[in-house]
Amino acid sequence: MKVLVHAVCLLPFLKLIMLYRSGALGLMADPVLYITLLTGYWTLYLLITSLAVTPVRRLHPKLGNLIRFRRLLGLYAFFYATLHLSTYLFLFSGYDLPTVWAGLRAGHLSAISDQWRAVWPTILDDLKKRRFIQVGLFAWTLLLALTVTSPAFVMRWMGGKAWRRVHYAVYVAALAGCVHYWWLVKKGVREPLPFTLVLAVLLLARMILAANKRLRRPTPVAGILG
Template identity: 40%
Template structure:
């Protein structure tokens, strides 16, 4: 594990950002090539939303993985920002490509379809986290306040998983895997850090 940690320390964080944008570039290329199937808009929406959820789960996995001895904490900000990037694009694709910026229809859909409300809750939970992700924000707010605010990530992942489960008509192994991972990652937070009850877990 020490060897893996040493290797991780040698990886610049920009590598994570670069690797995280590759799926977007691949999606953009397939869009230009017309390789997105019979319903390209839905493919774009689903791909962006799935990537956002995957990066959010990866960012939440940093703490339990650290307990096992692998310290990847320096990459958590990058994973969280990549999650927000894809979820914001997912929302943009729905508003622009799907709804055509027809705001009356957008409002109607918000009330008719609970999974859209859950998706908006997830996005709004991530928005303040993205806005306060800098070192300046941590210093300005103080570590304790900043850490409490960033527990909104738990709300975001719950809303995101429920959004996905209500969206699809049939739950496949993929959806069940995301739901199970989210449940496990949240359950880990119930166990006190260092074995002491009552202490908050980041």
């Protein structure tokens, strides 16, 4: 099952590499937009799937094992979010990768920073003007924090309760991802709606599960009485 999950999650990335190597990506009308959309959608799919794990596994005892995939799906969501952000930084922004590559081959390491200096003002300007970029970056920062704190030894170090509290931020990240989507589409476009509805259902399910758990927990008096 784990191999299957890895295969499905890597499929879009491998598709991108194959399209690039075959030259088909370069022949597209807008290759940068294609990569941006593919990586953006897969970030959302994987984030939402990882959030679906907890409610789905409660549906049947046999589904309990699904928990093993939650972290993996979350890590892949971060992987695609980082590709998405990198597409913005290195392709969308006007960062001239071929020039940097030529500079590096000629032994000029400074080619990297020269290009950065050239595109930095545009990126900063975009960040100031476009709120969909701000909220997207906020979502990515949350995913980064969740990824860094995801290993088992960090969980042990933080303590289970604190770790779980921090990791509720995955809902905020998914919500910010949806807001990013709503804010970048034109007025009247309803495409982000299905993602938002699924997220709302998952949030509701999580709240119901938490409330149920609290109700089933024995009160101190009941505990004393046995």
